Amino acid sequence: MRCVFVIAALLCMYSCKKNSNKSDLSDHFVQTKDVQLVNPKIETKSVIIDSSSSITALLDLDQAVIYYTTDGSEPDETSNKYTNSISISKPGKYTFKAFHLDFKPSDAIDVSFFNKGVDVRSIALETALNKQYPGKGQNTLVNGEKGTLNFRDGEWLGVTEPFIAIVEFDDVMYIESIDIGYLVNTDSWIFPIQDISIDFSEDGINYMPIGPIKKIEKQESNSTKLENINISVSKRLKKMKIKISNVTAIPKWHQGKGNPAWLFMDEWIFNTQKN
Amino acid sequence: MNRRKFLHKSICASAGVLTLPMYSGAYSFDYHKDLIIGHNSHQYKVDMNWGKLDANKVPVQDCHEIIQDSKGRIILLTNHVKNNIIIYDKSGKLIETWGTTYPGGHGLTLSTENGEDFLFITDYERHQVIKTTIDGKEVMTIEYPADTGKYKNKEEFKPTETTILENGDFYVADGYGNQFILHYNYKGELLNIFGGRGIENDQFLNAHGICLDARNQESPVLLVTAREQNQLKRFSLDGTYLSSIEVPGALICRPVIHKDEIYFAVLKSRGATQNNSGFLLIMNDKNEVISCPGATKPLYKNNSLAELYQTIKLFQHPHDVCIDEDDNMYVAQWNSGQTYPIKLIRV
Known part of the structure; x- marks a missing residue:
């Protein structure tokens, strides 16, 4: 019985390996996981706040999600999730970063707001x-x-x-x-x-x-x-x-x-x- | 599921569990997901290694343009004077190289005359257009058009592209020079000059690429990219301006027609904050953008196209594309770390 199992295991190792070799054939194609997102595109009304301003972050790619921080730290997936344009009434630094299940996260990009x-x-x-x-x-x-x-x-x-x-x-x-x-x-x-x-x-x-x-x-x-x-x-x-x-x-x-x-x-x- | 498949699956599963701690590295099922770029009908897998060669033996500088000859070979023009022309087969195997005298080798166009292939090379450093045989013998040289009075000296002539008509007439786009389009007959005699630098409809900022659009054989037209203006301009063969097609955000290099579509390398995204922000762009038979490999999905709202921009860091500065009979694409890049062309496989 033990012998049968060892043979079966070896067979499986060979067979699994063979399958994995098959997928290796596609290794010359770029893999999604090796590609980085571009940082979100940031648009602001004005970074000098007279009365108020606003900021929009965009990365128009299916399933990409943008997170942001307001303390200068680098965003991760526990940071604030960006959904809509943010209205700004006081000075500060906003840092954005895009994430995706399949791709590497983008670099962070920040924008600072100043009082007039x-x-x-x-x-x-x-x-x-x-x-x-x-x-x-x-x-x-x-x-x-x-x-x-x-x-x-x-x-x-x-x-x-x-x-x-x-x-x-x-x-x-x-x-x-x-x-x-x-x-x-x-x-x-x-x-x-x-x-x-x-x-x-x-x-x-x-x-x-x-x-x-x-x-x-x-x-x-x-x-x-x-x-x-x-x-x-x-x-x-x-x-x-x-x-x-x-x-x-x-x-x-x-x-x-x-x-x-x-x-x-x-x-x-x-x-x-x-x- | 047949018995063989069932046995295979169950044995693999149990052995996988038992051997996992020891062999998890060797036998883990790697997460493979081939990147697929592009939209709608035009999507591709990416082979970055297709044209890779030994840089000590066959170096490249900027890979400016890439075409396919009548034999199906893929011909690359680089401004590296050790080997300006590099000829591959479709699998990426090097066939031959030639050319050491094109320091500003930029535009490359095929002309097939009575079954024989010729190349038109534009060289913005030599300030010339050179016609060669397919193996590199120069048969005609076009100098700057002094007689037109539009040029003070040869340095103002920095041609970037050519396109050739069936009767042997050809057009030259002076995209890095004074922005004129020059029309010659097959002997190289100047017939017409139009365009010039400016922002009027019939003028250009960076008339970078030109091609004959004979998709409608009844009324062929010229397509000229105004790269800085993110526009593709249409002209009649006699140089009359017809219309412009806007491609917001996209610095399109030259138009390349394959079947019913127009393909472009896009050097950069206009508003990008990152370097290396290029992508590719494909228009359908109605000149609508249908796919942008490496960038945002093209979206029209009230007949106007939303600004396009790179979304993934894949391409650096694409400068030209070539499409083979299998609809696969070859991408040559400018200023991209002396990298070789990339092949895209249509899926």
């Missing part, structure tokens, strides 16, 4: 606008409009040398921080900010530096993303002189190595304690 900052009386540019990417002119950075990932959408100021401007407010006021929005699109030679320096003036004549500003990490690989740096100011002031420098030499890993990079900015948001 305080109004600026004037902005005086000390450097000329680049003719190729002048955005909407002198006020592009303080017009309350953020850009999209399309760097030609008219909301982006593009420069290849340091950009300097003086911003003046109606009155002396307490500025808690400034948000500087910028774009990364390495395929188009658009890199992150290299340096920032900010001086402030309470009397509108004499300027002092606001103190050390954290460095932005260098770009080490190809990427396309919307970025923002929040810089603490915590000063009473009437004017600010802001100097933002582009990457002067593109790193070695990139085809444009050694050349100056483009710097694209869309908006400067000046936050008080109330906004």
Whole structure:
């Protein structure tokens, strides 16, 4: 009996293996489980919240499900399930990721919302606008409009040398921080900010530096993303002189190595304690 | 179920249980699910390894275009000057290579004349269109059309595609140059020039591909892709603009007609945030999009097509497709890590 069973087991192993070999024949076809979803397509009304905004996430593929978080963490299948457009009334970061029974999950994609900052009386540019990417002119950075990932959408100021401007407010006021929005699109030679320096003036004549500003990490690989740096100011002031420098030499890993990079900015948001 | 099948199943089942702890790795029933891409009548399995070759011996740079010759062989044009032309059989086996002088080899079109195959190659770095025999002997070269007054110098002429009529006339699309369509007779004498850069109906932004559409033999027309505009434009053979077909979101390369359908490689999804966002697109005999392998299902609402975009990370930058007599498709890709063509098997 034992002998019969061993033979049967061997036969089965052979036979099962044979079947599995048969399925191996299809191994030269791409397997669904090895393919990753594309990250959801995100659409927003505006990421600067005047009264309210909204966000829509899409991945039009049968049985794909989108999950999201609001605390900056990476979504998993226990996170909030996205069903309908989300209405937004306060600042925050929304992170989305798509899942599917058969495919690998997508990468996460996030979008940040900002409160509308305080109004600026004037902005005086000390450097000329680049003719190729002048955005909407002198006020592009303080017009309350953020850009999209399309760097030609008219909301982006593009420069290849340091950009300097003086911003003046109606009155002396307490500025808690400034948000500087910028774009990364390495395929188009658009890199992150290299340096920032900010001086402030309470009397509108004499300027002092606001103190050390954290460095932005260098770009080490190809990427396309919307970025923002929040810089603490915590000063009473009437004017600010802001100097933002582009990457002067593109790193070695990139085809444009050694050349100056483009710097694209869309908006400067000046936050008080109330906004 | 017959006795043999029953015995096989029950023995496998019991042995499977008994041997599971020890042999679970070797005998587990792997989860196999072949990826199927595309929609409606046009769906495919994907063989990424079809055209893979030894990169030390037969390298590729950008795989720009791919066609099938009269013998059924699959011919690839790459801008790698070690072997600009790579010829495969349909199983993906290398047959031969030739060509070392096409650094901007971009457009590849077959012309069969009295039973003999010729190739039209456009080279945007040589600023020329070159006609060769099927084994690489150059028989005609077209220079930039200086006499038209539309070009200041040869550098403005960066041809991307050709299409050939039955009488030997041919058209050249200057898709990386001044955006004109040039009509020549079989001797290479210029007969007409139309198009040009612009956003009017009869102009182009990136007139990347052109083909003769003789599906209606009574009234053949020209199809020209305006890639940046996500449009396919129809012209009469004398260069009169007829109509445009919108393909929102899709940067279509060249139209390829096979049977009643038009096939396109789509270089990128217009609104994509990721790199490598290409896919494929197929139109039916009414020029409606019916399938988008690798992208969203085409949906028309009030006669307008919803924006198309890549949904799975499969293709990088598809640049051309070729469809064989079995309706299988071969995909050549630009800027995709020196990868070789992919074969899609129609299911």
